[in-house]
Amino acid sequence: GENVEQHPSTLSVQEGDSAVIKCTYSDSASNYFPWYKQELGKRPQLIIDIRSNVGEKKDQRIAVTLNKTAKHFSLHITETQPEDSAVYFCAASPLGYQKVTFGTGTKLQVIP
Amino acid sequence: GAVVSQHPSWVICKSGTSVKIECRSLDFQATTMFWYRQFPKQSLMLMATSNEGSKATYEQGVEKDKFLINHASLTLSTLTVTSAHPEDSSFYICSARDPWQGAGNTIYFGEGSWLTVV
Numbered sequence A: 001g002e003n004v005e006q007h008p009s010t011l012s013v014q015e016g017d018s019a020v021i022k023c024t025y026s027d028s029a030s031n032y033f034p035w036y037k038q039e040l041g042k043r044p045q046l047i048i049d050i051r052s053n054v055g056e057k058k059d060q061r062i063a064v065t066l067n068k069t070a071k072h073f074s075l076h077i078t079e080t081q082p083e084d085s086a087v088y089f090c091a092a093s094p095l096g097y098q099k100v101t102f103g104t105g106t107k108l109q110v111i112p
Numbered sequence B: 001g002a003v004v005s006q007h008p009s010w011v012i013c014k015s016g017t018s019v020k021i022e023c024r025s026l027d028f029q030a031t032t033m034f035w036y037r038q039f040p041k042q043s044l045m046l047m048a049t050s051n052e053g054s055k056a057t058y059e060q061g062v063e064k065d066k067f068l069i070n071h072a073s074l075t076l077s078t079l080t081v082t083s084a085h086p087e088d089s090s091f092y093i094c095s096a097r098d099p100w101q102g103a104g105n106t107i108y109f110g111e112g113s114w115l116t117v118v
Helices: none
Strands: A004-007 A010-014 A019-025 A030-038 A045-051 A056-059 A062-067 A072-077 A086-094 A106-111 B004-007 B010-013 B019-025 B032-038 B044-051 B067-073 B076-081 B090-097 B107-109 B113-117
Touching (some): A010 A019, A019 A030, B032 B067
Parallel strands (some): A010 A106
Antiparallel strands (some): A004 A019, A030 A045, A062 A072, B032 B090
Protein backbone atom coordinates (compact mmCIF):
# COMPACT_ATOMS: atom_id res chain seq x y z
CA GLY A 1 0.00 0.00 0.00
CA GLU A 2 0.88 3.66 -0.10
CA ASN A 3 3.28 5.12 2.44
CA VAL A 4 3.56 8.87 2.86
CA GLU A 5 6.40 10.40 4.84
CA GLN A 6 6.37 14.02 5.93
CA HIS A 7 9.12 16.29 7.24
CA PRO A 8 9.73 18.13 9.43
CA SER A 9 7.43 17.14 12.26
CA THR A 10 7.71 20.61 13.78
CA LEU A 11 8.66 23.90 12.20
CA SER A 12 9.05 27.33 13.75
CA VAL A 13 9.45 30.41 11.60
CA GLN A 14 9.41 34.13 12.19
CA GLU A 15 6.42 36.03 10.92
CA GLY A 16 7.03 37.05 7.32
CA ASP A 17 9.45 34.24 6.58
CA SER A 18 8.70 31.28 4.34
CA ALA A 19 7.87 27.76 5.45
CA VAL A 20 8.46 24.59 3.47
CA ILE A 21 7.05 21.17 4.26
CA LYS A 22 8.14 18.13 2.29
CA CYS A 23 6.50 14.79 1.64
CA THR A 24 7.47 11.64 -0.17
CA TYR A 25 5.23 8.83 -1.33
CA SER A 26 5.85 5.27 -2.37
CA ASP A 27 3.05 4.25 -4.74
CA SER A 28 3.70 5.33 -8.30
CA ALA A 29 -0.04 4.99 -8.97
CA SER A 30 -0.77 7.98 -6.73
CA ASN A 31 -1.57 11.05 -8.75
CA TYR A 32 -3.64 13.27 -6.48
CA PHE A 33 -1.90 15.12 -3.66
CA PRO A 34 -3.96 17.31 -1.31
CA TRP A 35 -2.70 19.36 1.61
CA TYR A 36 -4.76 19.92 4.72
CA LYS A 37 -4.51 22.41 7.57
CA GLN A 38 -5.83 21.35 10.95
CA GLU A 39 -6.23 23.65 13.91
CA LEU A 40 -6.40 22.16 17.37
CA GLY A 41 -9.61 20.19 17.90
CA LYS A 42 -10.98 21.05 14.50
CA ARG A 43 -11.46 19.27 11.23
CA PRO A 44 -8.77 19.24 8.56
CA GLN A 45 -9.38 21.85 5.90
CA LEU A 46 -8.22 21.40 2.32
CA ILE A 47 -5.91 24.29 1.47
CA ILE A 48 -4.49 23.26 -1.88
CA ASP A 49 -4.14 20.18 -4.04
CA ILE A 50 -2.22 19.13 -7.10
CA ARG A 51 -2.60 16.44 -9.70
CA SER A 52 0.16 14.56 -11.44
CA ASN A 53 -0.27 16.31 -14.73
CA VAL A 54 0.84 19.55 -13.08
CA GLY A 55 4.27 20.33 -11.63
CA GLU A 56 3.35 23.38 -9.61
CA LYS A 57 0.25 25.13 -8.38
CA LYS A 58 -0.06 28.43 -6.55
CA ASP A 59 -2.83 30.09 -4.61
CA GLN A 60 -1.86 33.45 -3.15
CA ARG A 61 0.73 32.74 -0.43
CA ILE A 62 0.53 28.98 -0.79
CA ALA A 63 2.19 26.89 -3.47
CA VAL A 64 2.69 23.20 -3.99
CA THR A 65 5.29 21.52 -6.18
CA LEU A 66 5.31 17.94 -7.39
CA ASN A 67 8.15 15.81 -8.70
CA LYS A 68 6.64 12.54 -9.89
CA THR A 69 9.94 11.06 -10.89
CA ALA A 70 11.34 11.47 -7.41
CA LYS A 71 7.96 10.84 -5.78
CA HIS A 72 8.00 13.91 -3.65
CA PHE A 73 5.89 17.00 -3.25
CA SER A 74 6.22 20.10 -1.13
CA LEU A 75 4.11 22.85 0.38
CA HIS A 76 5.47 26.38 0.37
CA ILE A 77 3.96 29.16 2.46
CA THR A 78 5.36 32.62 1.90
CA GLU A 79 5.01 35.71 4.09
CA THR A 80 3.85 33.59 6.98
CA GLN A 81 1.38 35.01 9.48
CA PRO A 82 0.51 33.91 13.01
CA GLU A 83 -2.81 32.54 11.76
CA ASP A 84 -0.86 30.09 9.62
CA SER A 85 0.10 28.28 12.83
CA ALA A 86 -1.50 24.84 12.71
CA VAL A 87 -0.75 21.23 11.86
CA TYR A 88 -0.39 20.57 8.16
CA PHE A 89 -0.94 17.16 6.59
CA CYS A 90 0.04 16.04 3.14
CA ALA A 91 -1.76 13.14 1.50
CA ALA A 92 -1.64 10.97 -1.58
CA SER A 93 -4.32 9.15 -3.50
CA PRO A 94 -4.52 7.25 -6.75
CA LEU A 95 -6.98 8.86 -9.12
CA GLY A 96 -9.98 6.65 -9.62
CA TYR A 97 -9.31 4.86 -6.39
CA GLN A 98 -10.71 6.19 -3.20
CA LYS A 99 -8.25 5.73 -0.43
CA VAL A 100 -6.31 8.74 0.78
CA THR A 101 -3.13 8.14 2.77
CA PHE A 102 -2.00 10.92 5.08
CA GLY A 103 1.45 11.96 6.13
CA THR A 104 2.36 12.22 9.78
CA GLY A 105 1.79 15.94 10.01
CA THR A 106 3.90 19.05 10.56
CA LYS A 107 3.21 21.42 13.40
CA LEU A 108 3.93 24.90 12.11
CA GLN A 109 4.44 27.73 14.56
CA VAL A 110 4.71 31.25 13.25
CA ILE A 111 6.33 33.51 15.81
CA PRO A 112 5.09 37.11 15.78
CA GLY B 1 -17.14 23.91 -0.86
CA ALA B 2 -19.16 20.85 0.01
CA VAL B 3 -20.35 20.41 3.57
CA VAL B 4 -20.00 17.33 5.70
CA SER B 5 -21.70 17.37 9.07
CA GLN B 6 -20.80 15.07 11.94
CA HIS B 7 -22.77 14.54 15.11
CA PRO B 8 -22.28 14.56 18.03
CA SER B 9 -19.25 16.80 18.49
CA TRP B 10 -18.64 15.58 22.01
CA VAL B 11 -19.83 12.45 23.74
CA ILE B 12 -19.05 10.92 27.09
CA CYS B 13 -20.18 7.40 27.75
CA LYS B 14 -19.75 4.74 30.35
CA SER B 15 -17.48 1.79 29.78
CA GLY B 16 -19.38 -1.09 28.22
CA THR B 17 -21.99 0.99 26.45
CA SER B 18 -22.27 1.71 22.73
CA VAL B 19 -22.01 5.06 21.02
CA LYS B 20 -23.19 6.05 17.55
CA ILE B 21 -21.63 8.83 15.50
CA GLU B 22 -23.32 10.15 12.38
CA CYS B 23 -21.72 11.60 9.28
CA ARG B 24 -23.85 13.41 6.72
CA SER B 25 -23.04 14.98 3.38
CA LEU B 26 -25.33 17.99 3.22
CA ASP B 27 -25.14 19.15 -0.36
CA PHE B 28 -23.85 16.24 -2.35
CA GLN B 29 -24.34 12.52 -2.61
CA ALA B 30 -21.38 10.68 -1.17
CA THR B 31 -21.02 7.20 -2.55
CA THR B 32 -17.97 6.77 -0.36
CA MET B 33 -17.29 7.95 3.15
CA PHE B 34 -14.23 7.37 5.29
CA TRP B 35 -13.83 7.02 9.02
CA TYR B 36 -10.63 8.10 10.72
CA ARG B 37 -9.33 8.03 14.23
CA GLN B 38 -6.90 10.62 15.47
CA PHE B 39 -4.94 10.43 18.69
CA PRO B 40 -3.56 13.64 20.20
CA LYS B 41 -0.69 15.08 18.20
CA GLN B 42 -0.88 12.27 15.67
CA SER B 43 -2.01 11.85 12.12
CA LEU B 44 -5.34 10.62 10.85
CA MET B 45 -5.50 6.85 10.79
CA LEU B 46 -7.98 5.41 8.35
CA MET B 47 -10.26 2.92 10.06
CA ALA B 48 -12.57 1.94 7.25
CA THR B 49 -14.02 2.90 3.92
CA SER B 50 -17.78 3.00 3.81
CA ASN B 51 -19.56 2.41 0.51
CA GLU B 52 -23.24 3.09 0.14
CA GLY B 53 -25.28 -0.09 0.05
CA SER B 54 -22.43 -2.46 0.74
CA LYS B 55 -20.24 -3.61 3.58
CA ALA B 56 -17.47 -1.36 4.80
CA THR B 57 -13.87 -2.17 4.07
CA TYR B 58 -11.83 -2.15 7.25
CA GLU B 59 -8.14 -1.40 7.54
CA GLN B 60 -5.85 -3.98 8.99
CA GLY B 61 -6.00 -4.07 12.75
CA VAL B 62 -9.44 -2.46 13.04
CA GLU B 63 -12.03 -4.68 14.68
CA LYS B 64 -15.10 -4.65 12.48
CA ASP B 65 -17.29 -6.10 15.24
CA LYS B 66 -16.29 -3.31 17.56
CA PHE B 67 -16.53 -0.44 15.09
CA LEU B 68 -19.76 -1.02 13.19
CA ILE B 69 -20.17 1.08 10.09
CA ASN B 70 -23.40 1.50 8.20
CA HIS B 71 -23.83 3.51 5.00
CA ALA B 72 -27.52 3.13 4.35
CA SER B 73 -27.99 6.14 2.11
CA LEU B 74 -25.97 8.38 -0.17
CA THR B 75 -25.86 11.09 2.47
CA LEU B 76 -25.45 9.24 5.75
CA SER B 77 -22.86 6.93 7.26
CA THR B 78 -22.78 5.91 10.91
CA LEU B 79 -20.01 4.60 13.13
CA THR B 80 -21.04 2.69 16.22
CA VAL B 81 -18.43 1.98 18.85
CA THR B 82 -19.72 -1.08 20.63
CA SER B 83 -18.88 -2.03 24.20
CA ALA B 84 -16.71 1.04 24.49
CA HIS B 85 -13.66 1.04 26.74
CA PRO B 86 -11.44 3.88 27.93
CA GLU B 87 -8.85 3.03 25.28
CA ASP B 88 -11.46 3.82 22.63
CA SER B 89 -11.41 7.44 23.77
CA SER B 90 -10.23 9.44 20.79
CA PHE B 91 -11.14 11.97 18.13
CA TYR B 92 -13.16 10.28 15.40
CA ILE B 93 -13.60 12.07 12.12
CA CYS B 94 -15.40 11.19 8.94
CA SER B 95 -14.86 12.39 5.43
CA ALA B 96 -16.81 12.09 2.24
CA ARG B 97 -15.76 12.05 -1.36
CA ASP B 98 -17.58 14.39 -3.69
CA PRO B 99 -17.67 12.52 -6.98
CA TRP B 100 -18.29 15.71 -8.92
CA GLN B 101 -15.47 17.84 -7.53
CA GLY B 102 -11.85 17.69 -8.59
CA ALA B 103 -12.13 14.65 -10.83
CA GLY B 104 -13.84 12.86 -8.00
CA ASN B 105 -11.00 12.90 -5.53
CA THR B 106 -11.86 15.90 -3.42
CA ILE B 107 -12.42 14.85 0.17
CA TYR B 108 -14.34 16.92 2.71
CA PHE B 109 -14.15 16.33 6.42
CA GLY B 110 -16.79 16.40 9.10
CA GLU B 111 -16.21 18.44 12.24
CA GLY B 112 -15.08 15.42 14.19
CA SER B 113 -16.38 13.78 17.35
CA TRP B 114 -14.56 13.65 20.66
CA LEU B 115 -15.36 10.40 22.42
CA THR B 116 -14.50 9.98 26.07
CA VAL B 117 -15.20 6.64 27.71
CA VAL B 118 -15.24 6.71 31.48
